[in-house]
Amino acid sequence: MQTHTSHRIVIVGGGAGGLELATQLGRRLARRGKAHVTLVDRNATHIWKPMLHEVAAGSLDPYIHQVQYAAQARWNAFHFEQGDFVGIDRAARTIRLAPLVFSDSGEDIALLPEREIAYDTLVLAIGSTTNFFNVEGAEQHALALDTVADAERFRRLLISALVRAPAQAEGNARPLVRVAIIGAGATGVELAAELRTTASELRDFGVHKLDPWQDVTITVIEGNPRILPALPERVSVATARLLSELGVSMITGDPVAKVEESVIRTQGGQYIPTDLTVWTAGIKGPAVLGTLDGLEVTRGNQIAVHQTLQSKSDPNIFAFGDCAACPWPAIGRNVPPRAQAAHQQATFLAKALPRHIAGGSLPIFQYRDLGSLISIGQVTAVGNLMGGGAGKSVFLEGFLARMMYVSLYRMHVVALTGVTHALLDALAQRLRKTSVPRIKLH
Template sequence: MNRWHLSPGGPRSPSSSSFHDSRPALFSTSELREHGGPHRIVIVGGGAGGLELAVHLGEQLRKLRRREAPAEVVLIDAALTHVWKPWLHELAAGTLGGHDAGVEFLQQARRHNFRFHLGTLESLDRARHELWLAPLVDDEGTEIAPRRPVAYDTLVIAVGSIVNDFHTPGVAEHAIALNSAADATRFHRLLLAACARAEVRSGGPVQIAIVGGGATGVELAAELIESVHAIAGLGTELRQEPQPVQLRLIESGDRLVSALSEDISRQAREDLEARGVEVLLGRRVTEVAANHVVLDGHEVLPAELTVWAAGIRGPEVLEKLDGLELNRSRQLLVRDTLQSTLDADVFAMGDCASCVPEAGAPAVPPRAQAAQQEARYLADALLRRLESRPVEGFRFHDRGSLVSLGSRDAVGRILGRMPGHGVRLQGLLARWAYWSAHHAHMVRLQGALRTAWDQVGNWIDGRTQARVKLH
């Protein structure tokens, strides 16, 4: 198990062959930058892990206010609002409650003692300890801020992941990938337009194809069935259809949500099929067009809307980080201390990082719970680094997985602290456990009282407003 040590003897650059070196090199904090100010920790990416890291670090540094602060924390994100990524499928379907739609980064920064910059990572200059942000433009294309550098002493990259299209023709032009809240919002607008066309033209059900039977595809399918039924119930023509939406879930593997056990996978499939979802297993999409998808064997399936949810990879910007090592999925290779293999001052966490904690062990999975555990680990480890104290390497503790199957159902397994022990959950109890993960995340961001008030607001909204947003 790796331990850091901060020697005053200057920098040493670890090679890629020393991935499991028991003595990873680190720069001495006094040699990083000669700016005379506090040590600057820059976090790029405000997802579940990045934002929680900024909050934890900011709060811990606040406790040191009586003496000179040893560090400052800067969070950078391309959006002004943080949205819980596991709920993008609800945002896409229009069923996400208003109080759950997101929290403002600027508000979080003010409350939790860190700074926020709006911007998109463009490149990295490791020799100068600078990252560069792309020009900032508004919705009209007007430049608000030019391309600009941000200096760092310690850099944490938490830019998440994007969907892997596997170079399939037509995906970029005709399919939607739920990589961000903006993508989910765009899909919801297209969904409303498709429902409106079906209502006006009386042309039969809305045709939707979801490519990828992982958690995102399964959860989106369940949510869309409820959403379109609710929308159809408000009209006159579409409501006459026995099934207002014809939804196909296409998976190249032999079962859904393969990361979970076979019994849970089977239950998820049976639940979706009972709701009218056509599940196609062992089929691969070879092309996506404007109004259909093509399967292997040249079978053509109609689809007004296509969602691509088959696999993930790191964002393209990771290829512009001054030569840092990537794997085949374009994730940054990191040690068990979450330091990149070629630069001890650059850390990576969450979906954009590939961490193998121990030789022969599986990589840390790309899940929200892993990013949150890494955030808590780094919050402690980075402060220990400033004080030249050693720290153990990161270890992921799997707490289980749950898959949402609509507003009142879910299925999955909760694992205990003892390996191999767990409890299978289904129905409302599983849905409550699924919801509680987000609830715990919000408590960490804004406290128990404010989170409770937001939940009261959601409860009221659920009884006074339509289940699905129509805008």
């Protein structure tokens, strides 16, 4: 256990929110000796989760865009500890990490034993996992998109399905690869749009021999009456038009009843044959949150927090991002599980926590909905931006919308590395694109 010299802030989860917070607190507090900041994550590297559908489609290489926690920690004066967070002892103010294991050719090699880390202030930012809503067969037969490993698995399965299809076609039947995406929120829709380009690019490079438009079918299935049910109708209508132009089929208003290995059955009796099924229909808090020494969680297994982001059960434990249920009184709901919310809350806590450890009163977090942008492939996007006065939103579509969509990620990079590095990084990515295929080919 570390020696206790100054206030110990432990942040668990280095995702869209947690890594920004650790970086800001490292610079503001740890560098000046005002606190000891530790970030814990189960992985050694960070990737911004909203890019996972691009990883799944092969249009983004996670190894190029990843941030190495150890390097980020060294450059920003915080400490990084790799491990799977499995428990809290609130009285002793310690968290518990599972043994760190390295798997090599199916063999597990123990690197570190179970450990405890002491804290004075604990911040939980461990994100969310896929919610299959107990739909029969969904967990067994549908792929989730929670991690880089999930996204890479989907990408490899897609390529192998495309390559194998001609050999598997029966008799004179056309070879077919049928992809079904269950859930037409932002993730499902963005993945569907990316996949059409993926199929075409892989064909252009000779990876497979199918007709990318005729032989690769992409179907999005949504239980609500329209795709993107959480967004304004105009955004939903424009997105549906763009998806149709990309040859994506949409089934709406018919919830999925059962997922089998190669077929999806809906409550309305539809029967959708599939070779690859992806589930993007909802999220919930990770299971560990329900086991944390009496910390109150909601039905969706998120930590119940006040608007200060302090947990309702313990003022020294904060939670934010997808893993927290934070009230949004203006709308009468909780703050939505989105990267922009995690970013705003990280910025808020970077200012609030120094006050907290100095014994001052805490401010109240006010979520500002800046609107939503949905990327449709690599050149266009659709969405609404707030700011039209009296809570009105402005509709956007096209290249400008796509640029604004990309700027969300750029803001994350700025928060991690500063403006100069973020600009150089953007330039480096652009230059790199001139010498590599747009899609990962293997």
